[in-house]
Amino acid sequence: MxxxxxxxxxxxxxxxxxxxxxxxxxxxxxxxxxxxxxxxxxxxxxxxxxxxxxxxxxxxxxxxxxxxxxxxxxxxxxxxxxxxxxxxxxxxxxxxxxxxxxxxxxxxxxxxxxxxxxxxxxxxxxxxxxxxxxxxxxxxxxxxxxxxxxxxxxxxxxxxxxxxxxxxxxxxxxxxxxLSKREFRAGYAEMVKYGLIDQPEFFRQLEENWVDVFSFGNLLVEAIAVSCKAKAKIVAEDQFERGCRALLNLGHTFGHALEAATGYDTNRLVHGESVAIGIILAHEFSNRMNLCDADSVERVRHHFTQVGLPTSIADIPGEMPDADKLLEYIFQDKKVSRGVLTFILTKGVGKSYIANNVTATEIQAFLKEKL
Amino acid sequence: MxxxxxxxxxxxxxxxxxxxxxxxxxxxxxxxxxxxxxxxxxxxxxxxxxxxxxxxxxxxxxxxxxxxxxxxxxxxxxxxxxxxxxxxxxxxxxxxxxxxxxxxxxxxxxxxxxxxxxxxxxxxxxxxxxxxxxxxxxxxxxxxxxxxxxxxxxxxxxxxxxxxxxxxxxxxxxxxxxLSKREFRAGYAEMVKYGLIDQPEFFRQLEENWVDVFSFGNLLVEAIAVSCKAKAKIVAEDQFERGCRALLNLGHTFGHALEAATGYDTNRLVHGESVAIGIILAHEFSNRMNLCDADSVERVRHHFTQVGLPTSIADIPGEMPDADKLLEYIFQDKKVSRGVLTFILTKGVGKSYIANNVTATEIQAFLKEKL
CATH class of the missing domain: 3.40.50.1970 (Rossmann fold)
Structure with a gap:
């Protein structure tokens, strides 16, 4: 071309x-x-x-x-x-x-x-x-x-x-x-993220056409473009990360804690995989808080499973720390400001939002269930 | 207060x-x-x-x-x-x-x-x-x-x-x-610079009231404020140094070369002193190019001498390199872009401007005379 x-x-x-x-x-x-x-x-x-x-x-x-x-x-x-x-x-x-x-x-x-x-x-x-x-x-x-x-x-x-x-x-x-299939999939998880933040139609297209994307078909370039556009829109509104840019962290607060918990051992977990698991945890937690319906959670989990991405902490090979230790990792993350946890929660596919009122106790109880 | x-x-x-x-x-x-x-x-x-x-x-x-x-x-x-x-x-x-x-x-x-x-x-x-x-x-x-x-x-x-x-x-x-008297004087040279860039009235006030400034009188705070305002005005117009901010380099292209030539030995030369000499050189060079009248050069030299600042390369203790070597230091300066020298020249007290057409040959001939 x-x-x-x-x-x-x-x-x-x-x-x-x-x-x-x-x-x-x-x-x-x-x-x-x-x-x-x-x-x-x-x-x-x-x-x-x-x-x-x-x-x-x-x-x-x-x-x-x-x-x-x-x-x-x-x-x-x-x-x-x-x-x-x-x-x-x-x-x-x-x-x-x-x-x-x-x-x-x-x-x-x-x-x-x-x-x-x-x-x-x-x-x-x-x-x-x-x-x-x-x-x-x-x-x-x-x-x-x-x-x-x-x-x-x-x-x-x-x-x-x-x-x-x-x-x-x-x-x-x-x-x-x-790229190895694993590296490609890891990047794909971030693409899916844009659909889940605020572009439900893009998520639907990925559900339908992921095979084309994974086989370097025509839709790969388009999917990259849609992803870049989605991120560019958010960054343009908040270049220095003081507001809505936090939306891009969907799945990342849990994800970073999981990466830290594996000692950043990429044999066990690469960034995109941690984001995939983090996204599922964010949806599950949102469901637990009566924000997100169970069908949405299952739809996202199904798609990640379909493309071969991990969807739960249990999918990570090797020992994982307990809920208290994971909570500590979450608190060490950059996204903690003045001791308050900022989480990206969701009201369903493509309906993510910034929540500043999540308490450590709620997260801890949730993680205990998941481990 | x-x-x-x-x-x-x-x-x-x-x-x-x-x-x-x-x-x-x-x-x-x-x-x-x-x-x-x-x-x-x-x-x-x-x-x-x-x-x-x-x-x-x-x-x-x-x-x-x-x-x-x-x-x-x-x-x-x-x-x-x-x-x-x-x-x-x-x-x-x-x-x-x-x-x-x-x-x-x-x-x-x-x-x-x-x-x-x-x-x-x-x-x-x-x-x-x-x-x-x-x-x-x-x-x-x-x-x-x-x-x-x-x-x-x-x-x-x-x-x-x-x-x-x-x-x-x-x-x-x-x-x-x-501060030692020497350190104070060095800062004073930068104050004078703002007058010489585009505030002739401020330069006149300093000529008149420098004793008050040097003895921590009422005018010191005002002189600091005028200086900060003068710089703030230029910086506001050109935050990332792509245009008029270069004016702030009056005396600095020669000055940096002199500092480099002394190996940044502050026993011999501190930054403000190098700026004072650099300012005189910029005025002398401007005079040589028929841009600036001789009276303006003498007026600035007189004021620097009055307050105890050095005004010529000969005032620097110890050996100095020859004109060719000084020219090399000038070319190493950040302010050289695509091999073209940007100099701040002047048409008289408070009438500085950015000159992009200065040739190495002209500078070299000038420096040979000065050494």
Missing amino acids: PWHESTSVNVDLGEKSYLIRIGDNLLEYAGQMIAEIMPGSKCVIVTDENVARLYLEILQESLASQNIEHAEIIVAPGEASKSFEVLQSVIGQILDTRFERNDVVIGLGGGVIGDLAGFAASMIRRGMNFVQIPTSLLAQVDSSVGGKTGINAVQGKNLIGAFLQPRLVIADSGLLKS | PWHESTSVNVDLGEKSYLIRIGDNLLEYAGQMIAEIMPGSKCVIVTDENVARLYLEILQESLASQNIEHAEIIVAPGEASKSFEVLQSVIGQILDTRFERNDVVIGLGGGVIGDLAGFAASMIRRGMNFVQIPTSLLAQVDSSVGGKTGINAVQGKNLIGAFLQPRLVIADSGLLKS
Whole structure:
């Protein structure tokens, strides 16, 4: 497909607005797209060893075809690269290129690379240009919108970071073919989330067409676009996460606690899986509070089961801590403000809302039942 | 003076607007001022050993008087604390307090502390609240406005940083009594700069009343306020330094090169002194280019000499490099974009403007004459 015919989603943030280009085989046009909006800029690519092996050359050739001067920084794959040490090293290597504020940092990779490269770009000369080329489904539908970047601290994940909006996101659906089924499914859970927040029709379409999405059919690009649009709408209303953006945390408060409880062991649980289980728990809890009908809970559970996602804490291999310990993890989450728990609850499929009145006792009683 | 009668300058940045409170003996009211705009927030104070000895207790007592829970982080004094290592340590200590995003980081100190504490605050949970209590004249009239924070890299000063607007700045002119004459003068050079950019009447008042300012008279608070207002006006027009904010660099392109040439040895040259010499060089160069009359150059030189500031490269103790090497330092400065030098030139007192057409050859010839 010619790249200028690709699907585009505009993330409307005033003077910080940018386009997400979505389509098959877009990577080879990265040079043209970058030259079009930032003519004359040099590019430094930040990527990891796995992604570099698969896609770095295509990107380099695309930049070279437009005579764009470029450099590469390759880090180890995995969450451990979201550290102060790797950040410092990446920043040092970018500064060594002597590229300037108007030049570009490209993050080529999944969520870890996007967070790390974006955070580095936000700091160098107080903000270089940033282009994101997400290579996982999760990164394409989630971290490509919203401008969150960051690293992990000893005290917790993503506690150190910045907001930096990219100048451009290139979501090449063709790159997703190299993902494992498990990684693809994990990203799919975040797609479903958008339907469950406030787009019931999108959830219905996914129920109907998920096989097409999973087999890289025509609907994959459309489903990515709908997801990006759904997130972009919420982010545009609340860029710095002071209000409605909390809706995006549907399933995440439970989910983060589960991830923490497994010690972030991705052999046991990856982020998207924790979100799937978290979404079911949020629906079940809402049902218990007489907010959500049992049919909605079952409908969501059925769909997750159909695509092969876990739906209960019991689906996580290995020992899990008790309800009190899980509650502690929930309280350690960023989303606790002045000791009050903010939960995303739901009144049914596509009817999620922000609840500020959930008590620890209610959550504890609920978790005790579930464990 | 009751604190609510203190002079206030509003820095108008839309929803990021904030007040600079200026007056004698304001530090003891810090707790009230913070409680007024951020009720219920906890505070972590970042300061250095020297400032802590002089003023930490006053601030702690003021916070305690309002029942504000608080903690302290004390770093070594001096530019060396603007490093990745100290930043990481400060961030770790702030996270250890378990304070939340709505809590406050207070930077109590000079420019180094403001830059370091502000940068840490910008990153933690992607942005905690920040209150600045500048204790040097330079910090009160310069870094308290504009939201620039950051640290130094091996590759250059201030190359890593973020924009973070404080929620409040408390500029207590009484704290300046503990400054050495040399430090006070260095801050004064930046005050004069605002007059020379576009406020000729302010420059005239300083010429007339500098003795009052230097002896902590009534005009000191007013002069600080005029300076903050002057900078606030420019920053409000160009928050992210893409246009007219460059005016604030009057004297700084030459100045930074001189600082670099002395290896940032503050025994030989402090920042404000380098700015004073840089301002004279900018006026002389403008005169050489037939932009600025010789009388204006002499008027500025006379005033700097009067207050005891250096006015020529020859005033810097020790060996200085030759013109070619100085030119190299100028090219390494952040303010070089796409290889083009941006200089702030002047058509006379209070008539500065941004010049994008200065060539390296012209600067080189000028510097050869000066050395």
